[in-house]
Amino acid sequence: MDEREARLEKLAAMRAAGADPYPTHSARDHTAAEALARYDELHERTITLAGRLKQLREMGKAAFANIEDGSGSIQLYLKRDVIGDEAFSLIRLLDLGDFLEATGALFITRTGEKTLRVERYRVLAKALLPPPAKGPGGELKLFDPETRHRKRYLDLIANRDTEFPIFIARARVLASMREFLDARGFIEVETPILQPLYGGATARPFITHHNTLDRDLYLRIAPELYLKRLIVGGLERVYEIGRTFRNEGIDRDHNPEFTMMECYQAYADYEEIMRLIEEMYAHIARAVTGGTVIEYASATVDLAPPWQRLTLREAITTHTGIDYEAYADRDTLAEAMRERGYAADPKLGRGRLIDALKDAIIRGEGARIKDPVFLYDYPRDLSPLAKHKPGTRDTAERFQAFACGLELGNAFTELNDPLDQRARFEDQARQRGGGDDEAQMLDEDYIEALEFGMPPTGGYGGGIDRLTMLLTGQKSIREVILFPTMREQQS
16 A cells, blocks of 8 residues: 555544544644744643644654644644543544644643643644655755756755745845835836737747737736836836746746846936946845845855946956957957857847857856946947947947846836837847847837837846845756746656
């Protein structure tokens, strides 16, 4: 008989004895952590605790058990002459993983452990499958990454000491980000996830079909163009935190479904947004870690302002020996890249090749720059939504934020000239015709919105997942997403 069949037999025995193994409610009035912390106040009172059964040790006419709830674990003491013969005999029907409710008074055992002396107990949920196997130290552990990511609930059961802090930190990232932006007059809004035309980023979309309208729609690759429509409408500071979808590869810092924050501020440029972002990330770091100095991938960095600022041209020239301004077209730039050992995809235009050089020096474990840095002033053809930098030929007012090899976000002085925007979109269409399937679409409705007038505006989009990776020391995005996208499981 396998373990599930044995547990099903115990389930049937419970029901035969008149017990409901899945009652509709619990009378729990304290968590385990509260009971332990408030022992002096509670030990003379009758309280009710509840949690998952983690350990069970029968000792003749008594038994010790440990239950665990979301706050921690606590020991139970069950004695035959206290709970009664019938209830004590039913202990044999319990299994690790069952949820129990126990009522009684707290006391301290001879070994000094705060414990609940149980007066009565009941099963709240019978587990039909066993928890993960115990590790070398006798504790529940789940080490296989594939299982951990596919079945996060098992990961949380087995590895709570490591997994709970990560996802609590993620929640604090979101809370402190909202706190920071709200305090500065930003309004949180929601924009469509299903869009008739995708835009606002360089990425391939997911396509779906709406039956009633009989039209294809796209899962958004960014909320940008809708947020800027709100700036046109008169909302001067807006932000959105939400899910975004890009039909792209899966690797250590990419997941097709991820969480972004985008914010836009009227009457600001990219330099003002730089100051906003470095202050925001320092605020978040203090809220999550207690300070601004963090360790990530063997590097120790300080997120406190001011962050380093380097032009994109300066960074690439310094670390690759290629001054892209010396190469006026894609072919000569591609040749220079190959000569120095860098891949040059023949489908990409000059701007995207420059972007590939940037990625080679700033992203991943081999990043040449570890400290928090803003790389700014990007080629205009690489930045179709960014404003042209005065006094330059083909440079846009754009920056990206990086730390420890992770790209944290992207920002512009937003392009608000509708005629220039149309020309940029048309150039993107030509790049799509040349084979770049990530080039942006021409959005006529967005251009029409710009024709009603949008004030000078600065905007930023940053990934929540990568920021959580940075603050919790995780090297894979799968470790900070509760249910990451996985390949189909092979039978």
